[in-house]
């Protein structure tokens with residue numbers, strides 16, 4: 001995600017915040033900028049590209065200020081351009097704002113402000129937020145009060161930081177959902193979106209709570225709630241080394257990213273659901289297009305392909321829309337038969353995977369409509385697709401994909417619900433389904449609490465010679481992803497297939513010592529899955545079952561049972577099973593001493609064919 005830095009104290013604030021941004025570089029970004037009050041105005045220096053581009057501007061005219069805020073942006077609303085880079089001014093250029101997160105109601109607010117005569121220089125939600133706070137910054141209103149009033153008009157996730165030319169002795173920050181950390185120093189104070197940026201300056205930090213406002217001066221830090229009530233300042237001491245701090249205290253990025261999934265589920269929906277639980281994806285294609293489409297082809301590689309398989313379940317079950325899922329490398333050389341009314345969906349975390357890009361170009365040459373489901377804004381696939389829905393998962397650093405998968409499936413689910421809404425599909429209650437999707441984030445939190453159990457299982461079975469991953473329906477698709485995680489980071493051979501296929505061959509591999517992990521979340525196929533479990537056990541294999549909390553049948557058949565929270569949509573239960581599978585793979589790999597974030601022979605972005 002984007003990086004935030006801020007400093008007030010005796011040092012050169014511009015240099016400090018630049019250094020802080022450098023310490024957040026590992027998170028990925030595509031533009032950066034700094035604001036500092038000086039001589040009755042606010043100076044803003046910002047540039048698309050890497051920090052070295054910003055440094056060139058700073059070298060041309062060295063800057064010095066005791067107070068500064070800075071931001072490195074990972075584009076969400078609007079491409080990675082100089083104009084879209086933060087900070088942004090309010091209408092009267094009295095305040096400058098930087099922001100992480102997504103303002104869900106920014107389009108409504110933008111329209112409201114345009115009607116009042118505001119003009120905008122960027123396409124960002126942040127500039128809209130700056131104008132909203134600016135509107136509240138009336139004569140006699142202190143900056144913290146304007147921020148308090150302004151953020152109450154915003155819906156969504158934010159960590160927001162503001163400086164003012166009228167009050168150049170303070171920094172005001174507000175937090176809701178996106179992280180923000182205050183650093184408490186002696187005769188200086190600072191803030192950042194992540195702890196590593198603060199550690200060279202202080203080890204006393206305050207993790208700002210949700211819905212709070214912080215005011216930093218050189219000598220003081222005050223925190224208040226949204227009603228203006230003062231809250232206690234309770235710093236904690238951080239003794240992590242800097243490398244551990246970059247991983248948020250986790251041993252590996254993969255574990256950090258697994259734990260980010262509840263937040264990622266929220267982010268993937270941010271700004272896309274209204275108060276009545278209706279889906280808002282209007283920018284994707286105009287509504288009539290969705291009634292014309294007669295077939296969907298989902299094209300992707302690896303984990304993204306597995307997400308595509310989940311999409312197929314929904315598109316066919318919910319929408320009765322014929323859907324094929326292709327490996328990009330097979331599609332492009334396979335001379336595919338493409339209906340002119342079909343839609344090709346390209347799923348990719350990086351947006352740069354060479355085979356997926358080539359498949360996209362093939363579809364474009366055949367004049368087929370193309371839609372990207374992509375994480376990285378500005379990437380080739382995002383730029384070349386007719387339309388793109390961003391997964392909004394934030395940068396994924398670990399080679400093994402985890403949070404990108406949950407975000408991809410969430411976005412495909414949202415898209416299916418949107419199409420059902422546009423087509424007014426009989427029998428589909430979109431708002432009920434959306435409510436289940438919204439509730440998924442809390443259920444993902446509960447799944448993360450299974451970690452202790454997964455550590456014990458990982459320890460018990462880490463020497464298994466072979467691990468099966470099995471299920472039926474959507475559980476069979478998740479099985480493929482669970483198996484990929486275990487093989488790519490723990491180097492354990494896996495055999496994954498629909499559970500019903502076992503007796504057509506793979507069952508021959510079962511012998512004592514072999515483990516079979518079954519996802520069994522669909523009540524309609526539960527009895528059949530139990531029979532498949534018995535087939536494994538009869539040959540000496542061990543069965544681990546992942547089931548929903550209301551399932552009283554499967555536990556009697558399995559050797560080990562993992563329970564996840566129940567959703568009324570079976571499909572979403574299947575999606576949640578990936579979290580214990582990811583944790584299992586991670587802890588097996590850790591206990592075996594494997595190189596987790598960079599497994600052998602693999603790269604994060606596969607730009608060769």
Ligand code: F6R
Nearest residue numbers: 302303304348349350353400401
């Ligand atoms: C596995 C993994 C890969 C990617 C695949 C596609 O954990 O990360 O299988 O999913 O290389 O990459 P993207 O999504 O960037 O197109």
